[in-house]
Amino acid sequence: MSVNPHQWRRVRTSVPVVLGRLLDLVDDAPPDRPATAHWTVADTMAHLCGVAAMGLALVRGGPPDLPVPDLLELRRRTTVDTISVMNAEVLRHFTERRLPVLADRLRADVEEVLRAVDEAGPEHEVSWLGGARLPVTGLLAHLLNELNLHAWDIARAVGRRWVVDPADAALFVDLFMVGMTRRGYGRLLDRDGPAHPGTISVNFRHRFGPEVTMALADGRVTVAPTESRPDVRLSFDPAVFTLMLFGRVSRPRAVLARKLWVGGRRPWLLPVFLRTMRLPS
Incomplete structure (x- = not known):
């Protein structure tokens, strides 16, 4: 279960690098330009602010700095199939959509996440969505993937190209998916229907x-x-x-x-x- 030192260095280094690329990308992006079927560029940045704020709260062991009623209970009962509900609630209550303000907040919160993770150490474990258990290295790998994934959306929206480093993407598989499966994913993957036999x-x-x-x-x-x-x-x-x-x-x-x-x-x-x-x- 120990975290590979190379993976720890890589994820710790890659998060601020990809964040910097993303902030350069949105510097002159139209905030109202659709980035996905349901989110504008500004909505997407607000979502990333929510991801960073919740990650920081998990590492610090306190409530997220977001104006969302009952967010802790919502986080606890969320599954893969209801993550969209939680995301919608966060965006409904967190109404800031000015890109410079969102960029400043995202930069500040990610810097705080990195400081908190450095203090906690790579083996520190947090309780994630649906009661899943996750090492903070997996939390960083998830944040890194969110930054890359939504930067890819924004880049397509503004006619730019976004390249995801495969070595960074591998961290999501190894540290997040595998790390969470090893430690227990709670009810995150719960689904209706009979289990496959065998x-x-x-x-x-x-x-x-x-x-x-x-x-x-x-x-x-x-x-x-x-x-x-x-x-x-x-x-x-x-x-x-x-x-x-x-x-x-x-x-x-x-x-x-x-x-x-x-x-x-x-x-x-x-x-x-x-x-x-x-x-x-």
């Missing part, structure tokens, strides 16, 4: 870290010992893979671009696995 093992492989096998059994996902013949072998470019997980790149496009390779003895079970091990898109 076990599905999926081997994840990329060039920036060790391969990991996850297994789905009785509706729960765990980190499992590496198998010689897993049901699914998944090799991927982490940058494209994370964009795919969040619905920015389609699975066929990732496969055709040779950024995602699926094999194993039962590769057709991957969609079944991903119905549980899923992310909001």
Whole structure:
């Protein structure tokens, strides 16, 4: 469960670098330009401010500095499928939409998050959405992914190109997804419907870290010992893979671009696995 020192240095260094690129990107962006189907550029920046404020509160052990009623209870009962509800509540009550003000707040809160994480140390654990347990390195990897993901949205909206460093994207897989699965994701992945019978093992492989096998059994996902013949072998470019997980790149496009390779003895079970091990898109 120990955090790799290289990963710790990388995530700690990459967050301020990507933040700086994002702030340069929005410096002259039109605030009302649609960035996603539902959010403008200003909405997207307000969302990132909310992410940073909640991350800071988790590390500091206090309530988030956001004017949202019952936010702690909302955070506790949130699942992957209801994250959009929590995001909407935050944006409804946090009404600031002036880009310079949002940029200053985001910069300040991210700097505070980094200071708090340095004080806490890489093995410090927090209780995340839905009661999931997460090391602060995973919290930083999630913040890094949010910055990259929404910068990608804003860049498309203003006709610019945003490049996600695959080594940074790998941190989201290794420190957030795997780290949270190891420590327990609470009710974050709860879903209705019967559990798939039997076990599905999926081997994840990329060039920036060790391969990991996850297994789905009785509706729960765990980190499992590496198998010689897993049901699914998944090799991927982490940058494209994370964009795919969040619905920015389609699975066929990732496969055709040779950024995602699926094999194993039962590769057709991957969609079944991903119905549980899923992310909001």
